[in-house]
Amino acid sequence: MITAVIGGGSWATALTKILTGNGHEVNWWVRRSEMADYINTHHHNPDYLSDVEIDISKTTVTTDINLALNDAEQAILAVPSAFVEQAFKTMKAGALHNKKVFSAIKGIIPSRLMIVGDYLHHQLKLPLNDIGVITGPCHAEEVALEKLSYLTIACQNPETASQFAEMIKCRYIKATVSDDIYGTEYAAVLKNVIAIASGICHGLGYGDNFQAVLVSNSLQEIKRFIDAVHPTERDINDSAYLGDLLVTCYSQFSRNRTFGNMIGKGYSVTSAQMEMNMIAEGYYAVACIQKINDKLKVKMPVCEAVYNILYKKLPARKEIEQLAELMN
Numbered sequence: 001m002i003t004a005v006i007g008g009g010s011w012a013t014a015l016t017k018i019l020t021g022n023g024h025e026v027n028w029w030v031r032r033s034e035m036a037d038y039i040n041t042h043h044h045n046p047d048y049l050s051d052v053e054i055d056i057s058k059t060t061v062t063t064d065i066n067l068a069l070n071d072a073e074q075a076i077l078a079v080p081s082a083f084v085e086q087a088f089k090t091m092k093a094g095a096l097h098n099k100k101v102f103s104a105i106k107g108i109i110p111s112r113l114m115i116v117g118d119y120l121h122h123q124l125k126l127p128l129n130d131i132g133v134i135t136g137p138c139h140a141e142e143v144a145l146e147k148l149s150y151l152t153i154a155c156q157n158p159e160t161a162s163q164f165a166e167m168i169k170c171r172y173i174k175a176t177v178s179d180d181i182y183g184t185e186y187a188a189v190l191k192n193v194i195a196i197a198s199g200i201c202h203g204l205g206y207g208d209n210f211q212a213v214l215v216s217n218s219l220q221e222i223k224r225f226i227d228a229v230h231p232t233e234r235d236i237n238d239s240a241y242l243g244d245l246l247v248t249c250y251s252q253f254s255r256n257r258t259f260g261n262m263i264g265k266g267y268s269v270t271s272a273q274m275e276m277n278m279i280a281e282g283y284y285a286v287a288c289i290q291k292i293n294d295k296l297k298v299k300m301p302v303c304e305a306v307y308n309i310l311y312k313k314l315p316a317r318k319e320i321e322q323l324a325e326l327m328n
Helices: 010-021 033-042 065-070 081-087 116-123 140-144 158-168 181-204 208-229 239-250 255-264 269-276 281-296 301-310 316-324
Strands: 002-006 025-029 059-062 074-077 100-103 131-135 149-155 173-178
Touching: 002 010, 002 065, 010 025, 010 140, 010 158, 025 065, 033 059, 059 065, 081 116, 081 281, 100 116, 100 158, 116 131, 116 181, 131 158, 131 181, 149 158, 149 181, 149 239, 158 173, 173 239, 181 208, 181 239, 181 255, 181 281, 181 301, 181 316, 208 239, 208 281, 208 301, 239 255, 255 269, 255 281, 255 301, 281 301, 301 316
Parallel strands: 002 025, 002 074, 025 059, 074 100, 100 131, 149 173
Antiparallel strands: 131 149
């Protein structure tokens, strides 16, 4: 089976490594021609996970999204959520139809206020049974190091989820399946916002004791929100929810936590983004979640505090002090 991987970042690189390492062929779309040329020549991504060697005998690297999709039987989307529509601009109408499409994107499309699954279903008219979500708990950097990692593959069609899970299982990747495409995808978005909060608190000098309370309260916040968006039977303590939250809040590889840490230390949003030179999905997500929650009216004090700090530019220390009074 040929898989089109759409995106040139860390997750696209890691997923290409996993698939080609398991003997599958990949058509890899990247935006910039200089990146494509470098990967084809040196067999490494020059900008992300540069230590990962790409098996070029099983990889076709291209800047033509239609060429990448043309003979692929399935596609993985791994571009930042804010740039999904831009990436699709030159894609032919119906290019994703009759393919299984898996989103590895942990964000909301700002112009639509939609998670990627909803965008694929409502805007591109893909059947729900052909849409899947790849979620954690997992960081691309540890996949690159071949450290034991776990992924959750969610799809309403259990056969589709199981088939993809089998494709990516290997010595260092374990994969479980779920049918909760809405809950897992929204939880993956929200954990990035919470990780920014965690980073802000660390930057302000709060310790591990407070972090534990912050994360445990945030898990309940995530549960309230995803239950409001898509009520169904789910265990919020499963790895796809709790595990993904923990690794994003605590890991040294978490760009959202790193971004929050810089904000807590006094960086402006712009200066933090420039210094990181990477996309922190939670920055865009917090504004989208705020707008969505204007209608839902879910109690979300952590997300609201992050929104106030990043978008209303209220003092971080004062916002976290007020948030701390609400914790239990």
